[in-house]
Amino acid sequence: MQPATTINNESALRTVPPAAVGTRRPPSRSRIWVGLGIVGLVAAGTVASFLPRPSPVFPASSGQPHLMLINGAAQADGKHLVAAGELGHLFYSQDVGQPWSPAAVVPQRGSTLTQVFFADPSLGLAVGHDNWILRSEDAGQSWQEAHFDAEAAEALMSVWGTAQGALFATGSFGRFLVSDDRGKTWQPRDTGLGDRHFYGIAGAGQQRLMLVGETGLVARSADGGQSWQRLPDFYNGSFFGLIALSASDWLVYGMRGKVFRSGDFGESWQEVDADTGLSLYGGTRTRDGRVVLVGEGGVVTQSGDGGRTFKRLNDGGAGSLSSVAELADGRLIFTGQSGISVAGAPAESPIP
Template sequence: MHKLVGIAMSAIVAVASVVAFSARPEPAFPPTQIKSDKLLVSGIDVNASGAAAAGDIGTVLVSTDQGRTWHPAKTSPGGESVESVESALTRLHFVDASHGFSVGQDQSILKTEDGGKSWTRVHVASDRAEPLFDLYASAGGQLFAVGAFGAFLESGDAGRTWNAREIGVEDAHLYGIAGRGDKLLIAGEQGLVARSVDGGRHWTTVPKFYGGSFFGALALSQGKWLVYGMRGRVYISDADMLSWQEIPTHLNAALYGGTQLRDGRVVLVGQGGAIALSDPGVQSFATLHAGARGSYSDVREMHDGSLLLAGETGIAVDKAILNAKQP
């Protein structure tokens, strides 16, 4: 009897060994999904074919159905010495229907030539951890990117190569850049505002009119300029960018992103989910939300009139907020 048990056990072990070491197909795992409502998203923009959003770990998401669904875009290092595109991205801007750029940590700059479906890194400085915060493309083809500790990069060949240059603000973080024609405006920390009237060749700082940091700048369709930042502070200037007037927002939350709508109104978003909406003449702001939820970092108007919001809790689409009563 004991002999039969031993033979049976030996057979079981032998069969188990054959199964364990025999070739068999890899187990089927579901594809990794990046959920748009779970990812930290810092920059968004809209083009003719849809929208794209950039955020944590070098992720770019794209949507072609007015922001209802999102899927990852293809990203590539763009160089044999670079293994992956993992630097957090801070801003994304389309130049036209096909071309766009995103910037981020390690002075990373990604470029798309197919409307956002695929992105290639065209610049990176891995030895410098400082991020880039914003970029601007002029009508003449010049590209500019700004970032921490006075970082200022420019490209004159459609973004294929980038060169760093000092513009006299090396100790300040530069958070936003905007432009119109040959005029450019940079907004930065501790109330820094710098302007150029010759296409970015020369820069001068504007006499300080506020001591807190500005996190963004807009070139408005009315020929005016707008900067926004800490404690809900918003200032507007005429074409000269020299004299600035505060527009109260009745917010005490930092404002991180903004856009001008097709009807002339301006939407600003920020800390704790704060949202402020101006009148068409941008003379006053109404508070649509004062805070107490995840912060928003950027905002755009979709083609169907809905509002696309990006921030700590990913991407959200609001179809009703733009119908709020104007201030």
């Protein structure tokens, strides 16, 4: 265990209007609440808005986006960093987070972006509300629209793939889109998994994939996403994300701090004590093997043994965190209700 890194004050959050996640069937109020809680950390419904929470504590950083919900961030090449958030905003930094500059987005739809992902150092994808998919070929400095469908009133919540293989975008009400041309065009695919919200997708290589979602959904594919098998339920709450630790070892996490680990590509699952009862919304595996999960109220919990045990580093009590990612220099970048923060010293002591 490395020394703890103090997290200091950052910025406040501007309330974001709620948005619909779909119209294909009458959704329940609780289902809508959960769905948009992850997409933009929003309580959904016709009159819902953000829950009141104090701002989290982060170190000040010159040039960061302020007063803005940031849902995700990703490292492009060795120095370029990209963040995505509300109202279709994308920001990039050429010096690992200092300063931030607005990225060019064409056309600018104004729909909230939920995740950003790089398939290689140059090829980036950002997904969000209204089935919006943006694509970048210059490490995130400029973005062009690849897909948009406002009439469907669906939100894409996750994107994953490989630069030389298929790319996948998943979202509300079973939305599953596939691209075979490096993200230039996208086609829907029927997974056979029904219309549950798909909150996360990840893979280990081009063949083994898993996705997680609403009401305990966990499914796997052994043929590169061509076909999917829903695994037997082992938890009735929603899973908001997953991490492929290896081709065999997988971690899923979600509501009420629930974490489960599999060492056999989902044949069996063991519950892991995450050292928190707060919902977990995002996670990453660092290059030195640590697993870091973040979520409700700013909670941060970490594993140093491949997700078998966790120790809580932050008790929460602040704005919720939606994602965490490792930078090229070993520090961690956090995103959420209060924007962006970078914590830890380069290489030697990222947040433990």
